[in-house]
Amino acid sequence: MAPVAPRSGDAIFASVERVNAELFTLTYGAIVRQLLTDLEEVEEVNKQLDQMGYNIGIRLIDEFLAKSNVSRCVDFKETAEVIAKVGFKMFLGVTASVTNWDADGMSCSLILEDNPLVDFVELPDTCQGLYYCNILSGVIRGALEMVSMKTEVTWVRDMLRGDDAFELQVKLLKQVSEEYPYKDDEYSEV
Amino acid sequence: MAAIYSLYIINKSGGLIFYKDYGSAGRMDTNDSLRLASLWHSMHAISQQLSPIGGCMGIELLEADTFDLHCFQSLTGTKFFVVSEPGTQHVEGLLKHIYELYTDYVLKNPFYEMEMPIRCELFDINLAQAVQKDRVAFLGR
Numbered sequence: 669m670a671p672v673a674p675r676s677g678d679a680i681f682a683s684v685e686r687v688n689a690e691l692f693t694l695t696y697g698a699i700v701r702q703l704l705t706d707l708e709e710v711e712e713v714n715k716q717l718d719q720m721g722y723n724i725g726i727r728l729i730d731e732f733l734a735k736s737n738v739s740r741c742v743d744f745k746e747t748a749e750v751i752a753k754v755g756f757k758m759f760l761g762v763t764a765s766v767t768n769w770d771a772d773g774m775s776c777s778l779i780l781e782d783n784p785l786v787d788f789v790e791l792p793d794t795c796q797g798l799y800y801c802n803i804l805s806g807v808i809r810g811a812l813e814m815v816s817m818k819t820e821v822t823w824v825r826d827m828l829r830g831d832d833a834f835e836l837q838v839k840l841l842k843q844v845s846e847e848y849p850y851k852d853d854e855y856s857e858v
Numbered sequence: 859m860a861a862i863y864s865l866y867i868i869n870k871s872g873g874l875i876f877y878k879d880y881g882s883a884g885r886m887d888t889n890d891s892l893r894l895a896s897l898w899h900s901m902h903a904i905s906q907q908l909s910p911i912g913g914c915m916g917i918e919l920l921e922a923d924t925f926d927l928h929c930f931q932s933l934t935g936t937k938f939f940v941v942s943e944p945g946t947q948h949v950e951g952l953l954k955h956i957y958e959l960y961t962d963y964v965l966k967n968p969f970y971e972m973e974m975p976i977r978c979e980l981f982d983i984n985l986a987q988a989v990q991k992d993r994v995a996f997l998g999r
Contacts, residue, residue, distance in 0.1 A: 726972065731961035733933050740933060814934045
């Protein structure tokens with residue numbers, strides 16, 4: 669009865685409500701700028717962006733599941749493909765490619781050639797340690813945690829730091845058992 | 859007579875976070891609804907383990923003489939279930955729609971705290987419309 673998982677998010681992207689891309693980009697920029705002012709330390713801003721992303725991710729996953737009609741993924745490889753092709757398309761309007769699988773299929777890279785968050789951004793010298801898009805890594809970590817996958821998501825390449833693409837490494841740490849009894853504390857704030 | 863008697867939403871730990879009844883049949887007080895929710899949560903979990911079929915996701919439909927109970931569990935563990943008149947059709951579609959309303963009007967509300975009882979007016983309004991539409995469709999059949 670489960671419908672076949674869509675291989676791309678185009679149809680969903682076309683049907684959901686969207687906002688002006690520039691408004692989105694500028695709003696995100698304003699948030700990062702405000703965090704830099706409030707927290708002063710670049711490291712703290714990275715941490716805060718990741719936490720904000722996590723908080724978004726744990727809610728976003730349900731919208732993703734409700735509207736994308738994807739069914740349970742059989743393995744982590746499928747999960748990565750679904751994030752890259754359906755998830756990114758649905759929420760950011762771009763798709764990512766999945767590469768750099770390690771031998772045991774526990775870690776891979778999501779590569780973004782196009783990233784609407786950074787359209788007008790140039791990192792000043794004072795912010796060289798900043799992972800400007802760190803909110804994205806938090807979103808992925810939070811979303812996967814709600815479907816019982818503990819992951820670690822880190823930036824490998826960042827165009828704002830002079831690389832040729834955005835590359836996120838997603839590493840599956842462990843799969844939390846879904847069998848009853850659930851351990852509530854596994855889902856508490858990290 | 860209403861097709862849908864009542865709607866329950868339970869969080870992944872089995873706590874009732876939303877209850878609404880439609881019409882007089884099967885109305886319950888707060889204690890009973892909480893009891894039913896946690897009972898269903900446990901029965902659902904037990905059914906997964908008892909099922910002879912591997913990868914079973916738990917009871918989807920319970921048919922009784924006086925009511926049907928349709929249950930939908932999201933992959934994140936939140937359960938939505940509807941108690942309806944026996945033989946009511948297309949409840950899966952309604953549950954799926956309620957899940958979408960939940961993601962739109964509950965989870966996107968920045969002041970809603972995860973896993974806590976749902977008190978969101980927009981959700982109530984949109985839910986009422988969805989159930990009303992379902993009822994009209996039911997009467998039209």
